[in-house]
Amino acid sequence: MKLSAPIYQLKRRAKLMARNNDVSLNEALDQIARTEGFSKWSLLSASMSSGSxxxxxxxxxxxxxxxxxxxxxxxxxxxxxxxxxxxxxxxxxxxxxxxxxxxxxxxxxxxxxxxxxxxxxxxxxxxxxxxxxxxxxxxxxxxxxxxxxxxxxxxxxxxxxxxxxxxxxxxxxxxxxxxxxxxxxxxxxxxxxxxxxxxxxxxxxxxxxxxxxxxxxxxxxxxxxxxxxxxxxxxx
Known part of the structure; x- marks a missing residue:
C-alpha cells in the first residue's frame, strides 16, 4: 500500500498532533496509521519494513x-x-x-x-x-x-x-x-x-x-x- 507521504513526514505529523491535541505520541501515531488504512502504527511500520x-x-x-x-x-x-x-x-x-x-x-x-x-x-x-x-x-x-x-x-x-x-x-x-x-x-x-x-x-x-x-x-x-x-x- 502506498502511503500519502513518506513515513518520516507521517511521524512528524504525529508528533505535532500529540503536541497540539495533548495526546500521547503512541495514540497520535495510531491515529495517523488509521488514516493510511492500518489499524495500528506497528502494522504500518511492519508493512514498510518488508522492502529492501x-x-x-x-x-x-x-x-x-x-x-x-x-x-x-x-x-x-x-x-x-x-x-x-x-x-x-x-x-x-x-x-x-x-x-x-x-x-x-x-x-x-x-x-x-x-x-x-x-x-x-x-x-x-x-x-x-x-x-x-x-x-x-x-x-x-x-x-x-x-x-x-x-x-x-x-x-x-x-x-x-x-x-x-x-x-x-x-x-x-x-x-x-x-x-x-x-x-x-x-x-x-x-x-x-x-x-x-x-x-x-x-x-x-x-x-x-x-x-x-x-x-x-x-x-x-x-x-x-x-x-x-x-x-x-x-x-x-
Missing part, C-alpha cells in the same frame, strides 16, 4: 538520528550507504554524501552499478574535499530541512589529519547538530579484523575499530553487516 534493507532502515530512522553502518571490507557497507541515499532522494528528501575515500567519479560509477535512474542519482550531492570534518559537514548542511540524510565515508578518517579535532569531539559536535536540526547522519565504519577470529556470525558495537576512544553511545542506531547478513538495532 535500505528501505527498512530509512523507515525506522527518526529526525536527528546518528546511524552507524559497520562491516569488514567487501561486505556491502558502502553499497548500503549509497542505497540509503538513493531511497531518501526517491522519497523527496535531500541526500548528501561526504567521502574521504572516493572521488566523485568513483561514487557516480558506484551509483550506476546499482542501476539507479539518472534523475534520482543526480539528486545525491557528493562532497570529496580533503577538508571534510564536523565543521565542514555542519557548514554544508546548515539550513537544510529536517529529514535530510547524509552519509559520511568513513568514520575513522574524520580525524586522520592532525589539523582536525579528535574524532570524539567531532562526533559530539555532529550529534548536537543532528539533534538540533533534525537531519540524519549515517557513518560508514570499519570493523576490527579480530572479529573474524571470534567466531561470531555478525559484528557488534564492541568490534568497531577505534584508534582513539570514542563514545559510541552517541549513535542512536547501528546496522552491522557480514557475509550477506545484516542486523539493524537501536543503541541504548
Amino acid at each position: 534493507l535500505s528501505e527498512t532502515i530509512l523507515a525506522r530512522l527518526e529526525d536527528g538520528d546518528l546511524l552507524l553502518l559497520a562491516g569488514r571490507p567487501g561486505h556491502g557497507k558502502t553499497k548500503l550507504g549509497l542505497r540509503l541515499l538513493i531511497d531518501a532522494a526517491r522519497n523527496g528528501r535531500k541526500a548528501l554524501m561526504f567521502t574521504l575515500e572516493f572521488t566523485e567519479q568513483q561514487v557516480r560509477k558506484h551509483l550506476r552499478s546499482l542501476e539507479v535512474p539518472g534523475d534520482i542519482a543526480d539528486r545525491v550531492q557528493i562532497f570529496t574535499s580533503d577538508q571534510i570534518s564536523a565543521d565542514y559537514i555542519i557548514q554544508h548542511m546548515s539550513g537544510l530541512e529536517p529529514g535530510t540524510v547524509a552519509v559520511i565515508d568513513y568514520l575513522q578518517l574524520l580525524d586522520q589529519q592532525r589539523s582536525k579535532p579528535m574524532l570524539s569531539e567531532q562526533l559530539q559536535a555532529l550529534g548536537k547538530f543532528a539533534r538540533g536540526t533534525g537531519v540524519v547522519l549515517g557513518f560508514i565504519s570499519q570493523i576490527d579484523r579480530s572479529f573474524e577470529a571470534e567466531g561470531k556470525r555478525l559484528p557488534d558495537i564492541d568490534d568497531v575499530r577505534l584508534p582513539n576512544f570514542v563514545d559510541l553511545g552517541l549513535f542512536s542506531k547501528a546496522c552491522f553487516l557480514h557475509n550477506g547478513e545484516a542486523q539493524l538495532q537501536d543503541i541504548v
Whole structure:
C-alpha cells in the first residue's frame, strides 16, 4: 500500500498532533496509521519494513538520528550507504554524501552499478574535499530541512589529519547538530579484523575499530553487516 507521504513526514505529523491535541505520541501515531488504512502504527511500520534493507532502515530512522553502518571490507557497507541515499532522494528528501575515500567519479560509477535512474542519482550531492570534518559537514548542511540524510565515508578518517579535532569531539559536535536540526547522519565504519577470529556470525558495537576512544553511545542506531547478513538495532 502506498502511503500519502513518506513515513518520516507521517511521524512528524504525529508528533505535532500529540503536541497540539495533548495526546500521547503512541495514540497520535495510531491515529495517523488509521488514516493510511492500518489499524495500528506497528502494522504500518511492519508493512514498510518488508522492502529492501535500505528501505527498512530509512523507515525506522527518526529526525536527528546518528546511524552507524559497520562491516569488514567487501561486505556491502558502502553499497548500503549509497542505497540509503538513493531511497531518501526517491522519497523527496535531500541526500548528501561526504567521502574521504572516493572521488566523485568513483561514487557516480558506484551509483550506476546499482542501476539507479539518472534523475534520482543526480539528486545525491557528493562532497570529496580533503577538508571534510564536523565543521565542514555542519557548514554544508546548515539550513537544510529536517529529514535530510547524509552519509559520511568513513568514520575513522574524520580525524586522520592532525589539523582536525579528535574524532570524539567531532562526533559530539555532529550529534548536537543532528539533534538540533533534525537531519540524519549515517557513518560508514570499519570493523576490527579480530572479529573474524571470534567466531561470531555478525559484528557488534564492541568490534568497531577505534584508534582513539570514542563514545559510541552517541549513535542512536547501528546496522552491522557480514557475509550477506545484516542486523539493524537501536543503541541504548
